[in-house]
Amino acid sequence: MKEKKQGTRAMAWPEGYGRRVLAEVDSTNAEAVRIAGGLAGPEWICALRQTAARGRRGRAWVNPEGNFAATLVMRPSGTPADAALRSFVASLALFDAFVALTGRTDGLSLKWPNDVLLNGGKVAGILLESVGGAGGLSHLAIGIGVNLRAAPSVAEVETGAVRPVSLLDETGIAVTPEDFLDALAEAFATHEARFATYRFAPIREAWLARAARLGEEITARTGTSETRGRFETVDGQGNLVLKTAGGRVAIAAADVFF
Ligand SMILES: O=C(O)CCCC[C@@H]1SC[C@@H]2NC(=O)N[C@@H]21
Numbered sequence: 001m002k003e004k005k006q007g008t009r010a011m012a013w014p015e016g017y018g019r020r021v022l023a024e025v026d027s028t029n030a031e032a033v034r035i036a037g038g039l040a041g042p043e044w045i046c047a048l049r050q051t052a053a054r055g056r057r058g059r060a061w062v063n064p065e066g067n068f069a070a071t072l073v074m075r076p077s078g079t080p081a082d083a084a085l086r087s088f089v090a091s092l093a094l095f096d097a098f099v100a101l102t103g104r105t106d107g108l109s110l111k112w113p114n115d116v117l118l119n120g121g122k123v124a125g126i127l128l129e130s131v132g133g134a135g136g137l138s139h140l141a142i143g144i145g146v147n148l149r150a151a152p153s154v155a156e157v158e159t160g161a162v163r164p165v166s167l168l169d170e171t172g173i174a175v176t177p178e179d180f181l182d183a184l185a186e187a188f189a190t191h192e193a194r195f196a197t198y199r200f201a202p203i204r205e206a207w208l209a210r211a212a213r214l215g216e217e218i219t220a221r222t223g224t225s226e227t228r229g230r231f232e233t234v235d236g237q238g239n240l241v242l243k244t245a246g247g248r249v250a251i252a253a254a255d256v257f258f
Pocket residue numbers: 026027028029030050052053054055056057059061068069070071115124125126127143144145146
């Protein structure tokens with residue numbers, strides 16, 4: 001196992017995971033789809049520059065140089081529903097990577113379904129995509145973007161969305177994409193091993209302990225509907241549970257607005 005000193009901690013690249021860093025690619029998620037079939041095990045693909053980075057719900061992802069962009073392509077164990085829960089595994093890994101690199105937890109929280117907030121602004125996002133095989137899902141591409149050095153302007157993101165922030169602006173701490181990759185890969189492997197053994201319960205509990213706006217009124221918007229209610233919990237399937245005027249509602253996919 002390769003060891004590297006980062007801050008005050010020794011980082012270890014996780015056993016069994018591949019690592020490649022590309023100078024430039026269209027999108028690391030697109031690259032994951034292209035190479036998935038030829039991989040013997042899980043592989044991290046990091047790019048220093050993306051020319052066509054994509055975000056959730058068909059949006060573009062603004063990706064200035066110096067920010068982190070990577071995709072983990074893996075063959076997920078379990079059912080397709082279990083595969084989708086990897087967004088919580090990845091969120092926790094992101095949280096831990098920030099803590100490992102900055103030595104602080106203050107200001108960090110997780111926004112359902114899979115954003116990381118720093119001082120209330122969005123510092124990281126996750127795009128989960130399935131890679132089809134003959135019998136359905138063959139691989140999962142977990143794409144992760146982190147505003148390490150620069151955040152897009154408010155005008156570049158959706159109206160009403162949480163304001164984007166960067167790690168550098170909020171903390172004064174400069175982290176390179178390669179160092180972030182090492183910290184994230186180590187944290188992901190730890191949470192993935194826990195998920196493989198104990199399934200979703202401990203992941204859910206840890207996620208809820210770091211959740212933004214738990215117990216508060218929030219709005220969940222899909223393409224066709226809007227639901228406002230008190231953010232009660234995330235259920236055992238990863239659904240957002242809101243207590244609305246009409247009763248309890250479990251929402252599988254939506255954008256959340258505060
Ligand atoms: O919309 C979001 O919040 C998710 C953004 C995910 C962006 C990352 S950057 C690395 C990977 N490659 C892509 O094209 N998108 C994801």
